[in-house]
Amino acid sequence: MNRSDAAGVTTFSEVVGSSHVVVCCGSGGVGKTTMAAVIALRAAAEGRRTVVVTIDPARRLADALGLAELTNEPAPISGPWDEPGHGGEMSAMMLDTKATFDGLVQRYAADSEQAERILANTFYENISGALSGTQEYMASEKLYELAVEGDYDLVVVDTPPTRNALDFIDAPQRLAHFLDHRLYKVFMAPTRGFVKAVNVAAQALTRSIAKVVGAEVIGDAIAFFGAFEGMESGFQERASHVHQLLRRSDTAFVLVASPKSDTVAEADYFATELAGHGIGVRALVVNRMQPAFAATDGTVAGGAAAIRARAASLEGTALADHYTALADARQLAEGEEGHLSGLAEKVAPAPVVRVPVQAVEVTDLEHLDALGEIMFGDAGN
């Protein structure tokens, strides 16, 4: 199913093989993090130096990778690539938003004094933890750092489970814009000696805000913006580099979805949004699909309805339960395929990889490998 016979259509394996950066995007709960890890493991096994950046991974994934815990720095994972002469390499890390942001501030601050002033500011503390899009911004920042400054053949990045795909793509610009906020100028007006009219308007607005949230909040904000003075251009420049990296031809966006109607709808929305930004979906991975248990030779035909009717005619027997189980499976599988057809068409010619629901929980590298065999098309589907 993954390998297409049609000329000109790439396979999933080719998409990953020709990429320097793979971005796994999609809504929460679809298994993006696991898929990202599988892609990275596979590339490492094929001899590439690979790193995977995960976001809020389940403990189980760290366990499966053989790590006690994931940290903000890439930690090596052992595997077949450790053999001498193999050439492959695999590391994994977990994004620490705050630490990454601190690093960015230190990088662009004029001196350590400015950096310290910012890091100590209450407003900064809030921003670095909670500004909407900060996590997305830091994910793309980390991606840039690893892809451009790191020594890797492939960087795989998981994205935060936001509904809006653009949060990840737009995030680099967001802070730059934030620093350029109209209100920032208003806040700063009194200290910058703007004309009096602006000053009066500024003070009125400041008073309004103070009435609602209290004056100390505004004081923190003004101090923060003051501390950031002169750093805007550094952030802007970085943002434009990240912007370019995400649009390079060897950066592949892999859309991860599950076949439920709401996540398919969200995936569809993602694909539209990405397209609106001139970014194509290079592959679609549909995780947790219900196996249909179709006979390979076609002898046991029949849709869910026919099988359910057979179960009803055998009511009270053990065989009826077997038919019910099969009817349930096929009914769900039929519905899922029906849902996916539109999405598959939308992302065409991107390959569509179907990953069935597993009968076991993913607890070790072997399970991740088995998923890799399915995704990369050598598990006989």
Place this chain on the structure above:
Amino acid sequence: MDPEQFFTASGVIIVAGKGGVGKTAVASALTTAASAAGLRTVLIELEGKSGIASMFGVEPLRFDEQVLIEAGDGQGGVTARTITPDEALVNYLREHGLSRISNRLVASGAVELVSTAVPGIRDILVLGEVKRLERAGEYDLVVVDAPAAGHAISFLRSAAGLVDAVSVGPINSQAREVLALLGDPRRCRVLLVTAPEETPVNELIETAYSLEDEVGLTLGPVVVNGLLEELPGLEVDPVTAAADAGARLLEGEAEVLAASSDFRRARRALQDAQLDRLAMELPLPQLHLPFMFTTDLDAHDVHHLSEVLWERVEALPTVGSSA
């Protein structure tokens, strides 16, 4: 337990859980069941999703209310709406005679800046609107489809943080009032939803402890959604089962049935292990809802889930189940 008593044990029920576990379906089933108990119910959707609207086959929800189930004929009725921070702020300021400020704040983008300065302000505005609905007396039950688990904690924790961060003004009093709502088990409960799988169960357990210990919230029963029904016949292999039933299997059919049945049994074994683990690690009653073999839940499916939920609530012990 008497379902009506269950649904009226608090005026607000917050439904929370990890993405993909069927939180919205559970919240919808819950309101449907409450309406069947004769309660006037409102369902609140956050984060601009569209799950509820598509389940009930109505237009996407807005800030103003929309009827999902008509009142009358024993039904209390269900309306649904969204709450966004901007609208909640404007509403709040208007009600407190500050309309002029509200327009200026929203138009200038100050809400964005202030909410960055004081994280949690958006959450408090939303929860404040929930509290207003609870207080207004127009509804017997307010059901909130909360943000996904990780965010649910910060969402519900926002009030405590804000009382310290913002020492004066309407936001401070709003935060205090929300805190009073969340901390009072007769006014507010949280129903956590999970799927019977490792990761959602882990997340649920963590969320449960942190909501109880850090936020002081009262948890209702845990809803385990998407349980595969037991099919005892699967223990007999298909060939024997066919012989017992006097039925003839087509060529290859036994293999297909065996594969599908083995898979179903394996999934059930995983599910049972998770249910046991959940019961051991979290001493809360569980309400079990069935797996629905469909990719699009519709109003009919929600109705079915609400009936099952009703039965499960009836089966809860009466004493100490929700307090």
